[in-house]
Amino acid sequence: xxxxxxxxxxxxxxxxxxxxxxxxxxxxxxxxxxxxxxxxxxxxxxxxxxxxxxxxxxxxxxxxxxxxxxxxxxxxxxxxxxxxxxxxxxxxxxxxxxxxxxxxxxxxxxxxx
Amino acid sequence: xxxxxxxxxxxxxxxxxxxxxxxxxxxxxxxxxxxxxxxxxxxxxxxxxxxxxxxxxxxxxxxxxxxxxxxxxxxxxxxxxxxxxxxxxxxxxxxxxxxxxxxxxxxxxxxxx
Numbered sequence: 001x002x003x004x005x006x007x008x009x010x011x012x013x014x015x016x017x018x019x020x021x022x023x024x025x026x027x028x029x030x031x032x033x034x035x036x037x038x039x040x041x042x043x044x045x046x047x048x049x050x051x052x053x054x055x056x057x058x059x060x061x062x063x064x065x066x067x068x069x070x071x072x073x074x075x076x077x078x079x080x081x082x083x084x085x086x087x088x089x090x091x092x093x094x095x096x097x098x099x100x101x102x103x104x105x106x107x108x109x110x111x112x113x
Numbered sequence: 114x115x116x117x118x119x120x121x122x123x124x125x126x127x128x129x130x131x132x133x134x135x136x137x138x139x140x141x142x143x144x145x146x147x148x149x150x151x152x153x154x155x156x157x158x159x160x161x162x163x164x165x166x167x168x169x170x171x172x173x174x175x176x177x178x179x180x181x182x183x184x185x186x187x188x189x190x191x192x193x194x195x196x197x198x199x200x201x202x203x204x205x206x207x208x209x210x211x212x213x214x215x216x217x218x219x220x221x222x223x224x225x226x
Contacts, residue, residue, distance in 0.1 A: 033213060043204065043216040056212050088156055092214075099146065099165075102214060104158035 002027065004093050004105035012111045018079040021108045025072050025093030031055075032074035033102060034066060037088040046089075049074050050096045078110075086112045117205050119217035126195045127225050133180075134190045134220045136205030145209045147181065149190045152219075153201040161203070164188065195224045 005024045013019050025032050033056075034046040045058040049068035066076040072093075078085055088109050092102035117138045126132040138147070149161040164172045164181050171179050176196075180189045188207075192199055205217040 031212065035214075042218050043206075043214075045213040045215070048212050050212075058213070090158060092158075096212075098208060098212060101148065101160055101163055103160065104150075106155070106157050109156075 004091060004103055006089075006091055006105040006108050008108060009106065010109050010111075012113065013081050014113050015081055015083060017081050018077065019081060019110060020075055020077045021089055021091075021110075023074045023076075023091035023093075023105060025074070025091075026103060029093040029095055029103075030072050031094045031096035031102075032068060032072065033092045033094075034074070034076050035090045035092065036060075037090060037107075038084075038086075043090075046076065081112045083112050086110060117207060117215050117217035119205055119220050121220045122218070123221045123223070125223045125225060126192075128195055128197060130195055131191060131193050132195060132222060134192075134203055134205075134222070136188045136190070136217055138186050138188065138205070138207055138215075138217075140186070140207070140209040142209045145207050147179075147188045147205070147207045148214070149177070149179070149188075150204045150206060151199075151201040152204065153198075158204075162190070192222070197224050197226060200224045 007022045031050045033048040037043045048056040052068045063079045068074045088107045090107045092104045094100040094102045145166045147164045162174045176193045178191045202219045204219045206214045
């Protein structure tokens with residue numbers, strides 16, 4: 001089975017712009033979670049989608065949003081980028097039950113200038 | 114609050130020797146799942162091992178094993194016969210009562226030749 005894929009892998013944006021990141025889960029997985037990783041804050045949960053519905057949300061401002069499509073692919077969007085949004089964004093997929101392990105993609109490195 | 118504490122920011126071990134990483138967590142839940150992930154310099158997050166809290170038997174996965182002490186809320190990882198490829202940052206994580214992973218700050222492990 002192919003693993004979790006994320007596109008793009010690297011991205012450079014300027015303050016005030018917006019960005020969309022994409023995540024394709026492992027085939028058959030219906031849950032996609034997004035995490036932000038920074039040196040200062042570590043790994044923080046953004047949100048989780050299951051069957052096109054946001055099921056769980058972390059403590060991030062409304063500039064961070066996401067969605068999931070019927071084929072379970074997910075996108076996250078960050079509007080009005082700030083310097084502090086520079087981070088590695090990881091997505092993880094699972095079958096969607098609490099008992100199942102989350103498998104991670106390679107991440108998208110976002111640099112905001 | 115559900116928190117995970119990794120008290121060792123960095124550890125160094127000689128090739129072929131054993132190293133143990135500590136992790137404590139805080140939750141009021143009785144049923145949860147614990148994980149160790151490794152993140153090598155490529156930044157890909159890779160599952161090392163998982164443990165179900167309802168199981169008393171400690172999980173093992175080849176050279177990796179855990180010491181799970183539920184009453185003490187402790188979940189340490191032992192890497193035996195360390196190899197150069199084990200050099201990575203190791204994260205302890207758990208899913209208490211929802212679908213998100215709560216991560217510790219990580220421990221950087223360096224295996225010396």
